Amino acid sequence: MSTGANVCPSSIDNKYNGMEKGKDNFRDFNPFCSTHVTVDPTTGQIQSHVDLFNPSVPFPAPYPVDLSGLSIPLHLLYDSAPDWIYRNTGMYLVPAGRTACQ
Numbered sequence: 001m002s003t004g005a006n007v008c009p010s011s012i013d014n015k016y017n018g019m020e021k022g023k024d025n026f027r028d029f030n031p032f033c034s035t036h037v038t039v040d041p042t043t044g045q046i047q048s049h050v051d052l053f054n055p056s057v058p059f060p061a062p063y064p065v066d067l068s069g070l071s072i073p074l075h076l077l078y079d080s081a082p083d084w085i086y087r088n089t090g091m092y093l094v095p096a097g098r099t100a101c102q
Helices: 011-015 070-091 097-101
Strands: 023-029 032-039 046-053
Touching: 011 023, 032 097, 046 070, 046 097, 070 097
Parallel strands: none
Antiparallel strands: 023 032, 032 046
8 A cells, every 4th residue: 555545534533623523534644735535424425635734644753853743733723724714704814735735
C-alpha cells in the first residue's frame, strides 16, 4: 500500500469534528495535503476534499524538536476555521489551507 493511496477511518474526525457530525470520516496517511472523505450513513452520499494538515497523522520528525503535536492545532487554524467561517457566512474571509495544495 502506498502512502495516500487509501483512506482509513479517522478516529479524531469521528470523535471531534462537529462540522461532519453524524457522518463517517476517513483520511489518507499524508501529513500534508491530505484527502478527507465523509460518508453520510443515512443517504450514502460521499464527499471529499483536501486539507493542508492531517490531524490524524503526526508531522514527520526530521527536526531537532518534536513537532508531532502541531498537526491538530495547525489543522484547526488553516483548515477548520476557514471552512467554519464559510459555512456560517457564505464567504471565505481567509483562504482555506487546501489552496496551498493546488
